[in-house]
Amino acid sequence: MGEVTPIRFSxxxxxxxxxxxxxxxxxxxxxxxxxxxxxxxxxxxxxxxGTEDAARAVVVTGAGKTFxxxxxxxxxxxxxxxxxxxxxxxxxxxxSKPVVAAIxxxxxxxxxxxALACHRRIASDTATLGLPEVKLGIVPGAxxxxxxxxxxxxxxxxxxxxxxxSVAAGEALSLGIIxxxxxxxxxxxxxxxxxxxxxxxxxxxxxxxxxxxxxxxIDEAADKALSRAxxxxxxxxxxxxxRRAGERSLAEGLADERATFLRLRDSDQAKALRHVFFxxxxxxxxxGLEGVEPRMVQTIGxxxxxxxxxxxxxxxxxxxxxxxxxEQNAEAAEKGFxxxxxxxxxxxxxxxxxxxxxxxxxxxxxxxxxxxxxxAADLVVxxxxxxxxxxxxxxxxxxxxxxxxxxxxxxxxxxDPDAIAAATSRPERICGLHFFSPAQVMRLVEVVRxxxxxxxxxxxxxxxxxxxxxxxxxxGVCEGFIGNRIFSAYRREAEFLVEDGAWPQxxxxxxxxxxxxxxxxxxxxxxxxxxxxxxxxxxxxxxxxSQRYVEIADRxxxxxxxxxxxxxxxxxxxxxxxxVDPEVTAVIExxxxxxxxxPRQVSSGEIVSRLLAAMAAEGDAxxxxxxxxxxxxxxxxxxxxxxxxAHRGGPMYVAKEGLRP
Ligand code: 3H9
Numbered sequence: 001m002g003e004v005t006p007i008r009f010s011x012x013x014x015x016x017x018x019x020x021x022x023x024x025x026x027x028x029x030x031x032x033x034x035x036x037x038x039x040x041x042x043x044x045x046x047x048x049x050g051t052e053d054a055a056r057a058v059v060v061t062g063a064g065k066t067f068x069x070x071x072x073x074x075x076x077x078x079x080x081x082x083x084x085x086x087x088x089x090x091x092x093x094x095x096s097k098p099v100v101a102a103i104x105x106x107x108x109x110x111x112x113x114x115a116l117a118c119h120r121r122i123a124s125d126t127a128t129l130g131l132p133e134v135k136l137g138i139v140p141g142a143x144x145x146x147x148x149x150x151x152x153x154x155x156x157x158x159x160x161x162x163x164x165x166s167v168a169a170g171e172a173l174s175l176g177i178i179x180x181x182x183x184x185x186x187x188x189x190x191x192x193x194x195x196x197x198x199x200x201x202x203x204x205x206x207x208x209x210x211x212x213x214x215x216x217x218i219d220e221a222a223d224k225a226l227s228r229a230x231x232x233x234x235x236x237x238x239x240x241x242x243r244r245a246g247e248r249s250l251a252e253g254l255a256d257e258r259a260t261f262l263r264l265r266d267s268d269q270a271k272a273l274r275h276v277f278f279x280x281x282x283x284x285x286x287x288g289l290e291g292v293e294p295r296m297v298q299t300i301g302x303x304x305x306x307x308x309x310x311x312x313x314x315x316x317x318x319x320x321x322x323x324x325x326x327e328q329n330a331e332a333a334e335k336g337f338x339x340x341x342x343x344x345x346x347x348x349x350x351x352x353x354x355x356x357x358x359x360x361x362x363x364x365x366x367x368x369x370x371x372x373x374x375x376a377a378d379l380v381v382x383x384x385x386x387x388x389x390x391x392x393x394x395x396x397x398x399x400x401x402x403x404x405x406x407x408x409x410x411x412x413x414x415x416d417p418d419a420i421a422a423a424t425s426r427p428e429r430i431c432g433l434h435f436f437s438p439a440q441v442m443r444l445v446e447v448v449r450x451x452x453x454x455x456x457x458x459x460x461x462x463x464x465x466x467x468x469x470x471x472x473x474x475x476g477v478c479e480g481f482i483g484n485r486i487f488s489a490y491r492r493e494a495e496f497l498v499e500d501g502a503w504p505q506x507x508x509x510x511x512x513x514x515x516x517x518x519x520x521x522x523x524x525x526x527x528x529x530x531x532x533x534x535x536x537x538x539x540x541x542x543x544x545x546s547q548r549y550v551e552i553a554d555r556x557x558x559x560x561x562x563x564x565x566x567x568x569x570x571x572x573x574x575x576x577x578x579x580v581d582p583e584v585t586a587v588i589e590x591x592x593x594x595x596x597x598x599p600r601q602v603s604s605g606e607i608v609s610r611l612l613a614a615m616a617a618e619g620d621a622x623x624x625x626x627x628x629x630x631x632x633x634x635x636x637x638x639x640x641x642x643x644x645x646a647h648r649g650g651p652m653y654v655a656k657e658g659l660r661p
Contacts, residue, residue, distance in 0.1 A: 123181055140261070286459075435470075
C-alpha cells in the first residue's frame with residue numbers, strides 16, 4: 001500500500017504521492033487549458049518533485065476527459081502573466097527525476113508541448129494529439145516546432161504542424177510521438193512506468209538528434225504545406241521554424257519560435273481566427289434549446305441519390321449510421337448505389353478508409369426504389385429535384401410511411417420549407433437540413449427552424465449534423481436562408497461592378513488575392529448559371545423597375561453559356577482551363593453601352609470593399625429579420641459554405657472591426 005498525501009499547488013493543480021511517484025493532476029474545466037493558474041501550479045509541482053526525497057518520479061495527467069486542450073485562448077488578447085509556458089516546459093524537461101505524461105484525452109497545442117517535454121508518454125486509446133495552432137493564426141509557442149521534429153522527423157512535423165492536423169493515439173504511436181497506448185485511463189500504467197524509469201537515464205526530447213531524412217522529402221512536404229497556406233502567415237512561419245530545427249541549437253530554435261509566436265499572436269489574422277474559434281462555440285448554443293435532449297437516431301433515410309443525396313448518404317455511413325436510400329425506380333437506384341460505392345472508392349484512394357472500412361459501410365447501406373423502406377428510418381432527408389410540387393407530394397407520402405416520432409428534413413436551397421411542412425399532418429416534425437455540395441466534404445449544414453418545428457426535432461437535426469462531423473448553423477425561413485441570400489447579394493454587386501467597368505477576371509483576381517479560393521465569376525461558372533437565370537425569370541414580373549438590374553448574365557444564358565458544364569460561361573474553358581473569352585467581353589461592352597454607362601477603371605481595393613460591404617449589408621438584413629441568430633453565425637456560413645478566407649474572420653467581422661482590404 002502506498003501513502004496518499006494530497007498536495008495543492010494552485011487552484012487547478014494538485015498532486016498525491018503514490019508508491020513514491022508524485023501524480024500531478026491538472027483540473028481546470030472545461031478543457032484543462034494552460035491558464036496562468038495552471039502554469040504556476042504545474043511549475044510548482046515539478047519544482048516540488050525535484051526537491052522532495054519521497055518522490056522518485058512524476059506523472060502528469062488531466063482530470064476529466066481532456067489531458068490539456070491547449071493554451072487558454074481567452075488570455076491571448078490580454079497582458080501576459082508569469083510563469084510563461086516555455087518556462088514550465090523547460091522545468092519538466094530538465095527535471096532530474098523522470099516525468100511521465102499520462103495522456104488521458106486530447107493533448108492539443110500547449111497540451112502536446114507539455115507532453116513532448118516529458119520523458120515518456122503513455123496515452124489512452126481515445127486520446128488525440130496535435131499542434132492546431134496555425135488554425136488560430138499562430139505557431140506553437142512552447143517548443144512544439146523544435147521538439148516534434150526530433151521525434152517524427154522534419155518532413156512529418158512540417159506536414160502536421162503547418163496543417164494543424166491532430167492524430168489519434170494509434171497514429172501517434174506509429175509516428176513515435178508517444179511511447180505506449182493503453183485501453184482506458186493511462187494513469188496506473190504511467191505510475192508503474194515512472195517507477196521503472198527512476199533507475200534509468202532520462203530521454204529528453206530536446207536533446208535528441210533529428211532523424212536522418214532525404215532533403216527532397218522535406219522540400220516536398222514544405223512545398224505542399226506552403227501551397228495550401230494561401231495568404232495565411234502562420235503555416236509559412238511554422239514551416240520555417242520546423243525546417244531550421246536541425247540547423248541550430250535547441251535554445252536558438254526556441255527563442256525564434258517564441259518571438260514568432262508573440263508576433264503572430266497579436267496579428268490581424270490571429271485575431272480573426274480567434275473570432276472564428278469562439279463563433280463556432282457560440283453557434284452551438286441555440287436559444288430555446290436549453291435542456292432539450294435530441295432524439296435517438298440510428299437509421300437515416302435519404303430520398304434521392306444524385307450528387308447531393310449520395311454525398312449525404314456517404315457522410316451518414318462515415319458517421320456510423322445505418323442508411324436507407326430510396327430512388328424513383330430500380331435503374332436510378334442502381335446508379336445511386338454505384339455513385340455511393342464510387343465515393344467510397346475515392347476515399348480508399350485518398351487513404352481516408354481502407355477496403356474493410358468500405359465493406360463495413362456498404363453493409364450498413366440499402367438502396368432501393370420503395371419508399372415504404374423508410375418506415376425503419378429515424379430521420380429522413382430528402383434530396384430530390386428542387387421543385388415545390390415534387391417535394392410537397394413526396395412529404396405527403398413520407399408522412400404516412402414513417403413512424404410518428406420520425407423526423408423529416410428537407411434539403412431545399414430556395415423553396416419555402418413551411419409550405420412543404422404544411423403538406424404533412426405533423427408539421428412540427430419537419431426541419432430543413434441544407435447541405436452544401438459535395439455533401440461528403442463540405443462542413444456547413446444550415447439547420448432550418450421552420451415556423452412549427454418542435455425544439456426536440458431541431459435539437460436532433462443539430463445533433464445529427466454534428467455527428468456527421470459538420471458545423472450546424474441554425475437559421476429561420478427565408479428565400480435562400482443565410483448563405484444563398486448573402487450569395488445573391490454578392491452576385492448582384494459583382495455584376496454591378498462589371499457594368500461599372502471592372503472585368504470579371506479583375507474581380508476574380510481581386511477576391512482570390514484577398515484569400516477566396518475562387519473569385520465570384522469562376523464560382524458562378526462552376527455552379528452553373530441556369531438556376532439563377534430561372535429564378536430571375538420567375539421574379540421578372542414582380543421586379544421593381546426602379547431597381548438596378550444587370551442583364552449580362554441573361555444574355556450569356558440566352559447564348560447557351562451555362563458555365564463549366566457547357567464549356568462556356570463567364571469564361572471559356574478550352575482544355576478545362578479558365579480563359580477570358582472575347583465573346584463575353586463583347587456582350588459586356590454592349591450591355592454597358594445600351595445603358596449609356598461609360599466604363600471606368602475600378603481598383604482591386606474598391607472591388608473587395610464593395611463586395612464585402614454588400615455581404616455585410618445583407619447580413620444586417622438577415623439579423624433584423626431574425627433569420628440569423630448572431631452576426632458570427634453569418635460569418636461561419638460564409639466561411640464554411642462559400643470559401644470566404646477564415647483568416648479574415650468573415651464579412652460581419654470585417655465590417656464590425658472596420659478592417660480595410
Ligand atoms: C496553444 O496551445 C498555443 C501554445 O502553443 C502557446 C504556448 C505558449 N482555451 O470545443 P468544446 C472552451 S493554442 C480556452 O465545445 P469539446 C470552449 O470555448 C490552443 N477555452 O469542447 C468551450 O467554452 P464554452 C490550441 C477553450 O469537448 C468549452 O471549452 N488548442 C479552449 O467538444 C468546450 O469546448 C486548440 O486549438 C482553449 N484552448 O472539445 C484546441 N478550448 O462552453 C481547441 C476549448 O464557454 N479546443 N475551450 O463555450 C478543442 O479543440 C476542443 O475544445 C477540445 C474539447 C478537443 C479540447
